Amino acid sequence: MILEFKVEAEDGRARSGIAKLRGKKFKTPVFLPVATLASVRALDFRDLEEIGIEIIMANTFHLHLKPGEDLIKKFGGLHKFMNFDGVIATDSGGFQVFSLGLGMEHGIGKIADNIFLERMRNVSRKGEKWIEVDDEGITFRNPLNGSMMRLTAKKSMEIQAKLGSDIVFAFDECTSPLSDKEYTARALERTHRWILECMESYDKKQAIFGIVQGGEYRDLRIKSAEFISSLELDGYGIGGSLGKSKADMLNILDWVIPILNENKPRHLLGIGAIEDIFNCVEKGIDMFDCVSPTRWARRGHLYVSPSSGGNVENKFRIHIKNAQFRESELPIDESCDCFVCKNYTRAYLHHLFNANELTYFRLSAFHNVYFMANLMEEIRKAIEGNYFEELKKEWLGY
Ligand SMILES: [Zn+2]
The missing domain is CATH 3.20.20.105 (Queuine tRNA-ribosyltransferase-like)
Known part of the structure; x- marks a missing residue:
């Protein structure tokens, strides 16, 4: 061992x-x-x-x-x-x-x-x-x-x-x-x-x-x-x-x-x-x-936290293809500090996805993988600070 x-x-x-x-x-x-x-x-x-x-x-x-x-x-x-x-x-x-x-x-x-x-x-x-x-x-x-x-x-x-x-x-x-x-x-x-x-x-x-x-x-x-x-x-x-x-x-x-x-x-x-x-x-x-973060990204599903509307019902994802994002000036997720969220709008990702641009795949995969890594970091901190149940409730609502 x-x-x-x-x-x-x-x-x-x-x-x-x-x-x-x-x-x-x-x-x-x-x-x-x-x-x-x-x-x-x-x-x-x-x-x-x-x-x-x-x-x-x-x-x-x-x-x-x-x-x-x-x-x-x-x-x-x-x-x-x-x-x-x-x-x-x-x-x-x-x-x-x-x-x-x-x-x-x-x-x-x-x-x-x-x-x-x-x-x-x-x-x-x-x-x-x-x-x-x-x-x-x-x-x-x-x-x-x-x-x-x-x-x-x-x-x-x-x-x-x-x-x-x-x-x-x-x-x-x-x-x-x-x-x-x-x-x-x-x-x-x-x-x-x-x-x-x-x-x-x-x-x-x-x-x-x-x-x-x-x-x-x-x-x-x-x-x-x-x-x-x-x-x-x-x-x-x-x-x-x-x-x-x-x-x-x-x-x-x-x-x-x-x-x-x-x-x-x-x-x-x-x-x-x-x-x-x-x-x-x-x-x-x-x-x-x-495989979910990269697979969902490829299909247009991007992770969002509760502060950007993520919940159990929508499985913490938005579908970037939706027409509502066509002119959205928001980042994918407002509380995510990955380089995609810091530099690009939902409108841009929406456009890249619809245009089937290769750059879409990298940006979306980067955000989704980053999002999961960041979530795990938050979970670790919550366990160390003894507030895991509160964090879970904040995300899942139960
Ligand atoms: Zn991000």
């Missing part, structure tokens, strides 16, 4: 802390922008530095397909390849195999949208299955060219070692809300066996996180949390199907978090809505990752 984690302040079950590894550090609670293909879309390393991003998440599966881990290794690993010297975490590739392997990237969330996965799992195309799970790993078709590929625990660790990330996630099977209990239990046994294989084969210069699975089933989640907590891991991920509603997700956190060793960081995989972040930090989550 190479990651040192220290809880610095607690407010209820919410906590702030600092993680140190390989001469780098990041403060928690933290939101990891996702750099799927070794790029936080539309941004470069100077942008990330200016925003103060300490840690990002890259995708093992995508990078394995394109450009391939051998090429990245040739260039000295991910940090050098993309010129980012903060902390890089890589996921195990398991979740992507289940979603992307089926060409279903868009619209798949961590909650009930995952039903697509289950529907597609056994759908054959030209009479052949796209994904087969067995006890040793997953066989699937390369979504780029249809050739057969195989991912195992050992292979996932090999790829992540070549990528040279700082934090690796153990290989897991991601089940969907439509998986019945019997299937989820079998998948959980496989996932637990795979963690042990990962712990044997990963590069010990990296930190390793194990993922708690078990779907929406209380006893399976508890069993998984107990098992994961008994292992010598650097941190914990909470993944897989988080139930059919936000209430289910919070229940799962209530079952799992008290069991996990409190001296290790807890990462909730793939969750990034602002309302969820407040509710999950309140339950004791330290780390989040999601």
Whole structure:
């Protein structure tokens, strides 16, 4: 284990802390922008530095397909390849195999949208299955060219070692809300066996996180949390199907978090809505990752805080395409001090978006990523100052 984690302040079950590894550090609670293909879309390393991003998440599966881990290794690993010297975490590739392997990237969330996965799992195309799970790993078709590929625990660790990330996630099977209990239990046994294989084969210069699975089933989640907590891991991920509603997700956190060793960081995989972040930090989550800030930006949705009209109903977003912004002299968000908000109007962003100008993508991504980083900073300060509940109420209204 190479990651040192220290809880610095607690407010209820919410906590702030600092993680140190390989001469780098990041403060928690933290939101990891996702750099799927070794790029936080539309941004470069100077942008990330200016925003103060300490840690990002890259995708093992995508990078394995394109450009391939051998090429990245040739260039000295991910940090050098993309010129980012903060902390890089890589996921195990398991979740992507289940979603992307089926060409279903868009619209798949961590909650009930995952039903697509289950529907597609056994759908054959030209009479052949796209994904087969067995006890040793997953066989699937390369979504780029249809050739057969195989991912195992050992292979996932090999790829992540070549990528040279700082934090690796153990290989897991991601089940969907439509998986019945019997299937989820079998998948959980496989996932637990795979963690042990990962712990044997990963590069010990990296930190390793194990993922708690078990779907929406209380006893399976508890069993998984107990098992994961008994292992010598650097941190914990909470993944897989988080139930059919936000209430289910919070229940799962209530079952799992008290069991996990409190001296290790807890990462909730793939969750990034602002309302969820407040509710999950309140339950004791330290780390989040999601493609949402850059994906929403590309589609015209820009984050706004309560002082600029953001609330739970509008999900703290305005849609910049709306005609009401055509002549708006206001910045995107009045309380945001990013360079976009300091220098440009909503009218300008509205124009760039409608004109499909490339500059729009950078400016909108910069604001949304900055906004999330700034929100996490506010949350940390609130935990340290013991006013997290007040801040949450100010944002969510409850
Ligand atoms: Zn801004």
